[in-house]
Amino acid sequence: MNATRVLVLNSGSSSVKYQLLDMRDASRLAVGLVERIGEQTSRLKHTCLSSGDTREQNGPIADHDAALKAVAEELAKDGSGLDSPELAAIGHRVVHGGMFFTEPTVIDDAVLTEIERLIPVAPLHNPANLTGIRTAMALRPDLPQVAVFDTAFHTTMPESAARYAIETKLADRYRVRRYGFHGTSHAYVSRETARLLGRAPEDVNVIVLHLGNGASATAVRGGKCVDTSMGLTPLEGLVMGTRSGDLDPAVIFHLQRVGGMSMDEIDTLLNKRSGLFGLCGDNDMREIRRRMDEGDEQARLAFDIYIHRLKKYIGAYYAVLGTVDAVAFTAGVGENADFVRAAALAGLEGLGLAVDGARNAVRGGEARLISPDGARVAVAVVPTDEEMEIASQTYALVGKDSRGN
Ligand SMILES: Nc1ncnc2c1ncn2[C@@H]1O[C@H](COP(=O)(O)OP(=O)(O)O)[C@@H](O)[C@H]1O
Ligand SMILES: CC(=O)OP(=O)(O)O
Numbered sequence: 347m348n349a350t351r352v353l354v355l356n357s358g359s360s361s362v363k364y365q366l367l368d369m370r371d372a373s374r375l376a377v378g379l380v381e382r383i384g385e386q387t388s389r390l391k392h393t394c395l396s397s398g399d400t401r402e403q404n405g406p407i408a409d410h411d412a413a414l415k416a417v418a419e420e421l422a423k424d425g426s427g428l429d430s431p432e433l434a435a436i437g438h439r440v441v442h443g444g445m446f447f448t449e450p451t452v453i454d455d456a457v458l459t460e461i462e463r464l465i466p467v468a469p470l471h472n473p474a475n476l477t478g479i480r481t482a483m484a485l486r487p488d489l490p491q492v493a494v495f496d497t498a499f500h501t502t503m504p505e506s507a508a509r510y511a512i513e514t515k516l517a518d519r520y521r522v523r524r525y526g527f528h529g530t531s532h533a534y535v536s537r538e539t540a541r542l543l544g545r546a547p548e549d550v551n552v553i554v555l556h557l558g559n560g561a562s563a564t565a566v567r568g569g570k571c572v573d574t575s576m577g578l579t580p581l582e583g584l585v586m587g588t589r590s591g592d593l594d595p596a597v598i599f600h601l602q603r604v605g606g607m608s609m610d611e612i613d614t615l616l617n618k619r620s621g622l623f624g625l626c627g628d629n630d631m632r633e634i635r636r637r638m639d640e641g642d643e644q645a646r647l648a649f650d651i652y653i654h655r656l657k658k659y660i661g662a663y664y665a666v667l668g669t670v671d672a673v674a675f676t677a678g679v680g681e682n683a684d685f686v687r688a689a690a691l692a693g694l695e696g697l698g699l700a701v702d703g704a705r706n707a708v709r710g711g712e713a714r715l716i717s718p719d720g721a722r723v724a725v726a727v728v729p730t731d732e733e734m735e736i737a738s739q740t741y742a743l744v745g746k747d748s749r750g751n
């Protein structure tokens with residue numbers, strides 16, 4: 347196979363992250379981000395790694411279709427546009443794959459229909475993923491387009507963890523169960539954590555804490571997911587940037603019956619106006635830290651609620667796993683916020699969990715241990731790389747197809 351490059355598109359609700367990689371040596375040729383899509387202040391930042399050039403575009407980018415066309419133009423300026431014969435495939439992050447997709451999948455009409463059918467259970471994500479796929483298909487109809495699903499890693503969850511305690515017939519009819527998300531990240535980070543410990547993934551139990559704007563925790567036993575905090579949709583579980591995470595479902599009835607809110611209003615409230623943002627008006631952990639340092643009580647309470655929930659999940663997954671070899675922090679908050687890591691594990695020495703202050707304060711892009719020497723449970727910071735993982739899975743699948751396996 348001569349074409350060895352893979353373009354990865356990670357389309358979020360208001361952003362597109364992308365990378366162009368050469369899979370002969372898994373090197374990055376270009377990386378970029380389009381953010382605040384749909385607003386007046388959209389921004390595209392593109393870096394060509396071979397030349398070291400970085401270019402920025404500021405100004406409105408109306409939708410994901412326009413964003414992808416702008417990305418294609420930037421890549422073309424580097425001489426590695428979407429028309430390049432060296433491109434072997436385009437890999438797409440797709441957030442919800444339901445029960446159907448347990449593996450990376452070459453996208454055809456049937457796959458598109460299924461991703462579309464799942465929009466009601468991933469309203470912030472699947473529509474953006476679909477636009478990314480359709481635009482890329484229009485630009486390169488001859489090229490294999492591969493979907494890598496956030497849900498795939500979680501399909502190993504036992505029924506005891508995946509099912510809600512509601513009437514079985516109804517749950518089956520409407521496919522109401524816990525699917526889990528951020529699976530590409532959880533898979534990558536749990537494997538990298540085993541590598542950091544110098545052990546095989548099959549031999550270690552890891553609690554992975556993916557703390558970004560969306561946040562989720564996963565219990566991984568011997569490389570396989572046995573429980574995860576997100577559910578039917580990416581709303582359940584931890585306190586997030588703008589999502590509430592767990593709450594008594596009766597809150598919804600109450601807001602509707604007593605508060606007079608419509609279901610759509612409650613949906614928007616819980617997904618977009620809750621979490622850290624709902625509690626204190628900011629969803630960025632850096633800003634919350636700044637406000638706490640100034641003595642802001644509201645920011646402090648929001649932080650305490652975030653940490654309390656996180657701690658509960660660490661304890662819960664400790665119990666689910668029985669034996670824990672490592673706790674790994676990842677994603678924007680997990681990788682950068684030492685104060686979140688320290689607070690989440692404070693007081694858990696009885697479980698063998700502790701953070702070494704000096705190690706925790708070190709910044710850097712490498713996977714590293716932050717627990718003290720001789721700790722019973724390793725604590726690690728492991729930068730996630732969803733794009734690299736998607737590229738590897740995409741290339742493996744396309745290579746397999748071209749060999750006719
Ligand atoms: N230096 C930092 N300190 C604390 N939090 C940070 C820092 N850098 C980024 N973050 C947090 O990371 C979040 C974004 O994480 P990311 O994994 O990129 O999220 P997503 O992929 O969901 O957009 C931001 O909202 C911000 O709160
Ligand atoms: C599923 C999910 O929450 O993704 P993100 O964190 O990218 O919003």
Ligand SMILES: [Mg+2]
Pocket residue numbers: 558559560
């Ligand atoms: Mg993310």
